[in-house]
Amino acid sequence: MGIVADVTNDGFILSSVPNFRDLGGLRTATGRTVRHGLLYRSDALHSVSEEEVAVYNGLGIRQLVDLRTPHERESLPDITPEGAAYTAVSVQNPEAAGANFSAALTDPEVARRMFADGAAERFMLGVYRELVTDAEALTGYRDLVERxxxxxxxxxxxxxxxxxxxxxxxxxxxGLLGVDRETVVTDYLASNDRQANTDKWMRLLAENSGLPWEEVVPMTRVRAEYLDTSFRHIDEVYGSFDNYVVDGLELSGGTVDLLRERMLR
Incomplete structure (x- = not known):
């Protein structure tokens, strides 16, 4: 019998992995609800503490999908829960600037050129456009949905x-499950209060880059306009979210139906 994971008083399932959370409980536009305990999103899973491994193993996770670049995966390998299959799924060209911003921050000259004077925000907007049109992203996110x-x-x-x-x-x-845009954005913005682990290494990178922390902050938080950039770029390139799903991701109606049948109650 698996261990039942209680959400702690601070709202974390795993306090050592602060952005680990269940997508269950969200309502769709038609009144259905995403089932609990089937679909989790997270920050990097190398940091699961020894004290929380039992809780982590007790969640019943059978697939771990790592969206990081090869360098990120090799530098900080995941702790894979017992009984789970680990899969690396790339959603970024590892040579793209968006996939290598941490390396850029190790070189003060490159960092100033890429991120100073408000450029970090423009950089992030570019990343969010790439996530919905680049070939690697389209293949990777199709794989995630199918899994x-x-x-x-x-x-x-x-x-x-x-x-x-x-x-x-x-x-x-x-979006595929029919959750309305406002709820999607609310879930997205919840990451801002769960960046304790990220802030530690980003502050070190900022110090190495010589940039003031304020110049780096746009890369350490999510903003509604970032996500809106993705949705607007989808409309520009594909005409609609539905067209993006069919023509960009090349997902079949059968796959979407299976996803809804599994994830909704």
Whole structure:
């Protein structure tokens, strides 16, 4: 029998992985509800504390989908829960600027050129456009949806901070399930209060880059306009979210039906 995981008083399932959370409980526009305990989103899973491993193992996770780049995965390997299959699914070209911003922050000259004087916000807007049109992203997010629809559950998917690559993955899955846009944005913005782990390494990177923390902050938080950039870019390129699903992600109606049948009550 698995251990029942109680959400702690601070709202965390795993306090050592602050952006680990269940997408269950969200309502769809038609009045249905996303089932609890089937679909989790998270920040990097190398930081699960020894004290919380039993809770982590008790969640019944059978698929762990890692959206990070090869460098990120090798630097900080995940702790995979007992009984789960680990899969790396790329949603960014590892050579793209958006996938290598941490490396850029190690070089003060490059960091100033890329992120100073408000450029960090423009950088993030570019990342959110790439997440919905780049070939690697289209292939990767299709894979994520198919795994959620057809693979063993529960499933957890994550990147490093659990806010951008994971944020779009959650927005996509919730959109396919029929959750309204306002609720999707609310879930997305919840990452802002769960960045304690990310802030530690981002502050170190900021110090190494010579940039003031204020110049780096746009990359450490989510903003509604970031997610809106993805949705607007979808409309510009594909005409609608539905067209993006069919023509961009090339997901079949059968896969979407399976996802809804599994995840909704």
């Amino acid at each position: 959620a629809a057809k693979g063993p559950t529960a499933l957890v998917f994550h990147c490093s901070a659990g806010k951008d690559r994971t944020g779009w993955g959650a927005a996509l899955l919730l």
